[in-house]
Amino acid sequence: MTDQFAYPADREKSSADRVAALEHLLIEKGVITAATVEKVLSYFESEMTPLNGKKIVVKAWTDPDFAARVVDDTPAALAELDLPEGMAGAEGEHLQAVANVPGVHNVVICTLCSCFPWPVLGLPPYWYKDPVFRARAAREPRTVLAEVGVALPEDTEIKVWDSSGHSRWFVIPERPSGTEDLTDAELMDLVTTESMIGVALAGQPA
């Protein structure tokens, strides 16, 4: 057992070398081009970012009819907004929003892998993919939420959504109180990736 969890001293360098060698060979052999990886990364850095989710949430906060529609038929509601082309693209083919309301708090998990609504939130942060989070949030969501700073009233129902099918889920967090006078841009600053998965409240420091 002693060396079961021993890592090589050059752990990161050997991975970096190996992936660079692999990419080099794939380019040389015509599988991908010298620009493919950069173009993929750029797609996620420039277009499919949490900004899309923030826009969706703020629209829901400021338009009660939209708030109802986005839960009812998420793809149709998103199509109303000025979002990048591709919201129904990879990992957005079947988006599904759930809304937090007083007394109900939603959390999205994926116990089998890391299903995540790419077009809405970009790529998943490491915590979402962490086996410890995935294991614990299924059984003890209230404890996990308290550990990360979300202390919910005892009578608040926690709904945990395990993404084992075709849908990619995200959460419309509750609008914080005292934000009536904020502009849309100011409201967007209150929304984080974590709040759109349910492990933070909107308005909590990121």
Added chain:
Amino acid sequence: MKLQHNLGGLEGLPQPLTLEKRVFVEEWEKRIFGIHVAMMGLSNHLGSALPEYPIAEVPTAFRDEWTWADLRTGAEAMNPFDYFKFRYYEKWLGGITQFFIDKGYVSEDELAAAVGAAAPSPDGAGDAIDDQVIDYLRRGDSPRRDVAHPRFAVGQKVRITDVPAGAHTRLPGYLRARTGTVQRIFEGDYGYFVETGDGIGDPMPIYIVEFTPHELWGVRAEPGANTLYAELFEAYLQPVEENQ
């Protein structure tokens, strides 16, 4: 039984949880992510996907199928100690590299020889490859094939199957043999990338099934008003009556 199929609810794990909010913690991780997405966007199955991509006309040397099912099958095949030991993208790097070796695209010797080689500069050649990858990202690969033909109704009690899991499953282990209530039927029938051997693959309805913590965890359930909803293919559901 595989740990990876039974992660949900595993006890004795470290507390408290801290949230690593970065998507990539090392620069090299971005490269393997990009390679994986390129493989998905160039996968030969996309020729018969929805939408149908002109994949046979794309000037790539990649001629295999690569989907989430392949990546997941690899992760589920790992030694469970390694599954916990290695970070997310370390697992991807191992699985994807092995795929390219197994399929004869690259060899270990070539990989060793390519370490430190200067990165080729983009020259615009093969732009159609990149265009296909980005087109895949924008248009996706929906598993929906038809309207729903559901066997179960909203409100119906169902027992989750407990058939042996193969190399890959979409049935979380903690739900096996548990009883829940159908909360929603999705509008379509949905296929899965591969036949997993435990019932999914061909298009079928998908349900949201609601479970109480007590049903899932018994006396070890966390106190409080919690509900767990799982999204499950119809093959994983059985009517309760059949089991009584």
